[in-house]
Amino acid sequence: MSQQEQWKSKIGFVLAAAGSAIGLGAIWKFPYVAGTGGGGAFFLIFLVFTLVLGMPLLLGEFMIGRMGQSDPIQTYSKLASNPKWNFIGKIGVFTSFVLLSFYSVVGGWIILYIIKILSGGLAGLSQDQYGQLFGEIISEPYSTILAQLAFMLITIFVVAQGVQKGIELASKVMMPALLILFIALVIRSLSLDGAMEGVKFLLVPDFSKLTSESILFALGQAFFTLSLGVSVMLTYASYLPKTQNLPQSGISIIILNVVIALLAGLAIFPGVFSFGLEPNAGPVLIFSVLPAVFSQMPFGMLFFLAFLILFLFAALTSAFSMIEIIVAAVTKNDVSKRKKTTWIIGILIFIVGIPSCLSYGLLSDAKLFDKTIFDLMDYAVSNILMPLGALLISIFVSRKIPKAELFAELKKGSNVGYAFFSICYFSLKYIVPIAIIVVFIDAAGVSDWILALFNI
Numbered sequence: 199m200s201q202q203e204q205w206k207s208k209i210g211f212v213l214a215a216a217g218s219a220i221g222l223g224a225i226w227k228f229p230y231v232a233g234t235g236g237g238g239a240f241f242l243i244f245l246v247f248t249l250v251l252g253m254p255l256l257l258g259e260f261m262i263g264r265m266g267q268s269d270p271i272q273t274y275s276k277l278a279s280n281p282k283w284n285f286i287g288k289i290g291v292f293t294s295f296v297l298l299s300f301y302s303v304v305g306g307w308i309i310l311y312i313i314k315i316l317s318g319g320l321a322g323l324s325q326d327q328y329g330q331l332f333g334e335i336i337s338e339p340y341s342t343i344l345a346q347l348a349f350m351l352i353t354i355f356v357v358a359q360g361v362q363k364g365i366e367l368a369s370k371v372m373m374p375a376l377l378i379l380f381i382a383l384v385i386r387s388l389s390l391d392g393a394m395e396g397v398k399f400l401l402v403p404d405f406s407k408l409t410s411e412s413i414l415f416a417l418g419q420a421f422f423t424l425s426l427g428v429s430v431m432l433t434y435a436s437y438l439p440k441t442q443n444l445p446q447s448g449i450s451i452i453i454l455n456v457v458i459a460l461l462a463g464l465a466i467f468p469g470v471f472s473f474g475l476e477p478n479a480g481p482v483l484i485f486s487v488l489p490a491v492f493s494q495m496p497f498g499m500l501f502f503l504a505f506l507i508l509f510l511f512a513a514l515t516s517a518f519s520m521i522e523i524i525v526a527a528v529t530k531n532d533v534s535k536r537k538k539t540t541w542i543i544g545i546l547i548f549i550v551g552i553p554s555c556l557s558y559g560l561l562s563d564a565k566l567f568d569k570t571i572f573d574l575m576d577y578a579v580s581n582i583l584m585p586l587g588a589l590l591i592s593i594f595v596s597r598k599i600p601k602a603e604l605f606a607e608l609k610k611g612s613n614v615g616y617a618f619f620s621i622c623y624f625s626l627k628y629i630v631p632i633a634i635i636v637v638f639i640d641a642a643g644v645s646d647w648i649l650a651l652f653n654i
């Protein structure tokens with residue numbers, strides 16, 4: 199019988215789970231999907247999804263994870279006493295694999311920016327030149343692949359050390375530092391000329407800008423930033439003792455995550471408007487706006503370097519969690535197999551990610567449904583596989599596990615009230631599945647077909 203690993207401290211778990219949550223999703227993706235999806239209205243819908251769907255799901259994964267004390271695949275069969283439920287875990291492990299294959303590409307970009315700063319190639323450019331530079335950096339095949347490899351090697355190295363030594367320590371240092379630097383950055387951004395335009399764009403909702411597609415993106419984004427629907431949070435909770443306060447941990451993670459996304463938005467949009475850029479510029483947004491904001495500060499490049507290092511840490515702590523669940527599923531928590539398995543899986547992920555890496559250069563013309571390989575992977579993971587996983591988990595938790603057992607689990611380590619639990623349970627049973635299905639159907643254009651039918 200293998201020994202289940204455990205977190206060293208209570209705060210260690212919160213930081214590691216927050217580390218999984220906070221990553222490219224909140225810092226890089228949120229500003230650009232909000233920029234494309236309608237600014238304030240998008241942010242509001244994202245917040246509602248985070249609270250109404252994200253929080254119950256997060257607690258749902260925590261409860262069954264700690265209940266099952268097993269890996270992301272066997273937890274389901276163990277709790278349902280039926281191996282056929284394993285498929286939820288298998289979908290999660292598959293999703294995580296695909297996710298890390300393109301996530302590591304962006305991780306590599308951050309490494310390339312760090313190298314660029316250190317070689318002095320980033321200071322004193324004009325706004326346009328920063329945008330151009332980004333295009334040049336990400337289209338160069340060899341360096342991007344090497345950087346992606348470097349990102350994967352760090353991930354493999356840390357996760358091979360095991361849960362508490364590697365993941366917990368890294369998260370403990372990085373999270374507070376990231377928060378402090380972000381606050382400094384926001385203060386700088388807010389003092390730019392015309393900064394208020396950007397703040398308004400992010401915080402004042404204009405619902406006429408919302409489309410079915412942007413609602414789907416807000417849903418995907420809410421799950422993506424909280425690492426939900428892939429059994430990552432379930433796996434992290436499986437390493438917990440029964441004394442951990444689950445509701446409190448969950449709420450702290452959600453608040454931290456929203457705060458970081460908000461800070462990222464407040465750091466970027468004032469710059470966007472002050473420099474006269476388009477908020478819907480896409481993935482380039484953070485990489486072209488932030489260097490320009492930083493370059494106007496004293497010691498700007500030094501600050502930007504610090505920012506990039508923390509940004510890299512944030513991406514890494516998320517990557518750790520993605521590979522961790524695959525390793526946990528394959529080794530079935532047998533510690534002796536951890537090292538070798540982590541290496542094999544990590545290298546496989548790197549290889550699968552190469553076409554995504556080349557999507558912005560050599561393979562930029564390889565398109566399916568008008569999307570590059572990178573965009574296709576991202577779309578499949580964020581807007582289809584993760585919401586699907588979330589749907590299945592909500593059904594599993596609320597319909598396969600007796601309500602009383604769930605409440606008993608949630609109460610261990612906390613004195614959470616029955617009312618709070620009931621609201622979460624109700625959401626898991628009805629609101630989460632219905633919302634996901636409705637958003638899916640709507641985004642697939644089914645509502646338009648139905649309307650068209652009635653018009654005939």
Ligand code: PHE
Nearest residue numbers: 219221222223422423425516
């Ligand atoms: N939450 C991470 C981020 O925002 C992404 C992630 C998704 C991590 C799913 C693990 C599982 O960057």
